[in-house]
Amino acid sequence: MTFDDYAVEPDSEDSSRPLVRTRLSEAIAAAVADLSAAGVASPRVDAEILAAHVLEIPRGRLLLVDSVRPDELRRLRALVAERARRVPLQHLLGTAAFRHLELAVGDGVFVPRPETELLAGWGIEHTAPGATVVDLCSGTGAIALSVADESAAGRVVAVERSPVALGYLRRNAAGFPAVEVVQGDVTDPSLLSGLRGAVDVLLCNPPYVPEGTPVPPEVADHDPAEAVFGGADGLTVIRPVVQRAAELLRPGGVVGIEHDDVHGAALPELLRADGRFTEVTAHPDLTGRPRYATARRT
Known part of the structure; x- marks a missing residue:
């Protein structure tokens, strides 16, 4: 029936x-x-x-x-x-669940995925009281707001380029006094120049799907392409993110970056090749697929 x-x-x-x-x-x-x-x-x-x-x-x-x-x-x-x-379920509800939060979502902003909760959790575990945390490619603010919600961070800076996504980010960030929303591009070398060498934790869920990869209709027709695809090899945005992390983190600060499951070796190698990171570690998701990499600033 x-x-x-x-x-x-x-x-x-x-x-x-x-x-x-x-x-x-x-x-x-x-x-x-x-x-x-x-x-x-x-x-x-x-x-x-x-x-x-x-x-x-x-x-x-x-x-x-x-x-x-x-x-x-x-x-x-x-x-x-x-x-x-194939309109996304979250669009029909108007919200997406992420850890302990309900985030406003809709056309023009990437719907946060459950696997990203692992990266957010890692970031929360590494956020000491009073720490400065930066979330690049913030989108809805899922990572940034989870850190603000579940840690005693002193300052959380959420960076997003898209004007449409910024609207959702600002809406979701209302009520989180520790969160500062910044419109910015991770490819800009001057991004957050006032925080160079002062960030304790830097997190990022960038666009990382290689161009041409088949994706479900919910993604192809509703998620903004600029938040999904990361160039021919999926690393076009990740490369400058590694650069920004090296510039912004204090010595001993940590970085966590989510990636496509084809980047299980590529992203850790980018972090090692930079020469400014140690303790480079690959992390799987709950299905065992490579999902994010972390490192510590030397």
């Missing part, structure tokens, strides 16, 4: 006429069928999250709901249709 099997009736203005309700389990099953047919990777999860969003309840409470009203069914059906067209 899919949503095409339902004829959704309008809400009745006649209070004496009972509303025709649909069992929630059936509505979710129809949503799962539609999303599966559209090739969505996690149809059950997405269907349940959308249902919880429509009902304005936590997903874990869906089992306590027996049925949905016609207006709720219409809203769910519309959202499922959008998701079946």
